[in-house]
Amino acid sequence: MGVIFLDNAATTPLEPRVKEEMIRMMDNFGNPSSTHLSGRGAKVEVEVVRKRIAHAIGAEPGEIFFTSGGTEADNMALFCSVRDLEVQRIITTKIEHHAVGHPVEFMVKRGEVEAAYLAVDAKGDIDLNELESLLKDGPKTLVSLMFANNEIGNLNPVAEISTLCKKYGALFHSDTVQAMGHLPINVREVGYDFLTCSAHKIHGPKGIGFAYVRSGLKIKPLIQGGAQERNLRAGTENTIGICALGKAFAIATEEMAEDQKHVEALKQYVIDGVKAVVPGVKFFGRSAELDRSLYTVLSIAIPNTGNDMLTFTMDMKGINVSGGSACTSGSNQGSHVIRALGEWTSGYQPVRVSFSKFNTKDCAEGFLNALKELYAETPAHV
Ligand SMILES: Cc1ncc(COP(=O)(O)O)c(C=O)c1O
Structure with missing residues (x-):
């Protein structure tokens, strides 16, 4: 063996059906921002994937933004919440992925936000009473708690966390990189503000993922340049990656x-x-x-x-x-x-x-x- x-x-490992999809898209080289036929062809492909992903998680297509993967999507949620949504405190834990932990530490060091870390017990569980007592007072808050932990597999009670966030007017970001495609996720049922996904965790290629950003959250781009992704994420779209993500996501969801x-x-x-x-x-x-x-x-x-x-x-x-x-x-x-x-x-x-x-x-x-x-x-x- x-x-x-x-x-x-x-x-x-890459799914053979995803690989086929990538090979198919290699011939569709158009730039989705071009208005001519080649560009429009590529644009249609990208928008079909956006719609399918949105549908699968109960979101609107306009709430899905393609990124270079989970890290960028997490960074987007955290940095943009602080910069654009007047978030002054982030409640999180010490067992988040570095894609969450490091941006939080970075902003705390720069004096841009304060962080409150929920205790985790010997089993890695948080205490919702502690979360509630923190949320009861304090400044405008983003709660950032992952759905499934990448090292110990713990599942956070996201529905209860979301309910508490709504009750006290906090925003809720959940790093769903490990859970997306493995567990059912519905943004309307649970009420998330930000979610993240990475294709390479579900048999897609590396370097592509998406952020779900609830409509109505007026954030500005983290990566500046062109007007791609409805002005929220500049850079010519990774069309092969996006179609591969779409395929990987569809297979993971259906099966x-x-x-x-x-x-x-x-x-x-x-x-x-x-x-x-x-x-x-x-x-x-x-x-x-x-x-x-x-x-x-x-x-x-x-x-x-x-x-x-x-x-x-x-x-x-x-x-x-x-x-x-x-x-x-x-x-x-x-x-x-x-x-x-x-x-x-x-x-x-x-x-x-x-x-x-x-x-x-x-x-x-x-x-x-x-x-x-x-x-x-x-x-x-x-
Ligand atoms: C929980 C979690 N968040 C974020 C990431 C980062 O995703 P990416 O590799 O797409 O940047 C990972 C990848 O290891 C992860 O496991």
Whole structure:
């Protein structure tokens, strides 16, 4: 067997049907801003995708803005809220993705906004009472809380959060990069102000995504230049990427239920297998609870083995997993998410296994066998 890829929260392999769509669009080279036939042809393609995505999440097409991916969409929501919507405080947590955490820290350092961080408990959960007591007073606020955590899979109670935001007049941004295409999302039912999506998490290409911005929020462009995206995001549209995103999104949405069933079964298989192989194993966050976590993410807490190169050793065995998020691997500071879960985590090493519909039982077996080998090679750890 070749490489077993179990790092799908970092990125996913391209869907063959998405690849076909990209190849098709390569011949449609028109610039959507051109008014001649070639331009109009490309424009139609882009607008069809916008409409389909909007329809799938209960939005209006005019509320969807194509971006270079999740990071840009998150930056747009945060920076524009502070600059254009008089937001003076952001309520968030220390376990958001850096695409949220770093822009917040940046603006706080510049004195542009204040940040209030909700506590997260040892399981990674927030307390809605704390959110409510913060919202009761204070300046104009944006609440930025992700739907599904990319490292520990925890699902935030977005409907309740949205209700509290409405009650106290706060705006609600949710980083839905990991959830979009995996869980049903409807902007009208939950009442979001900003949402984000990245195609490469749902078997599309990298460098394309979108921001949902509720109509009526009068924000100005973050990236300035031409009048693309109804003057909100300058730059000639990534037409191939947009059509690929559209295809990836449509497939993910239409096949969500069967993909979920398949992936959940694999995840449960790995949970059971890991418990049998690793004495004293725990799981970070809610990731081992199928009803409380994103089904694609399992964050294993391996009792310290003395081998601090666990994921590297796995890699040598042909298993691609991650020690945290892709953005933190390579840094020796460990994961900010795991650290935020408290002191107890220092006794454990994180191994994040994240699944996609393309994983099979053989992949799960391969991972478990590699883990078994690792323990057999180093009996002192057991
Ligand atoms: C939760 C979350 N937010 C934002 C991003 C950034 O998305 P992108 O890679 O498209 O910039 C990621 C990607 O890892 C993510 O997992």
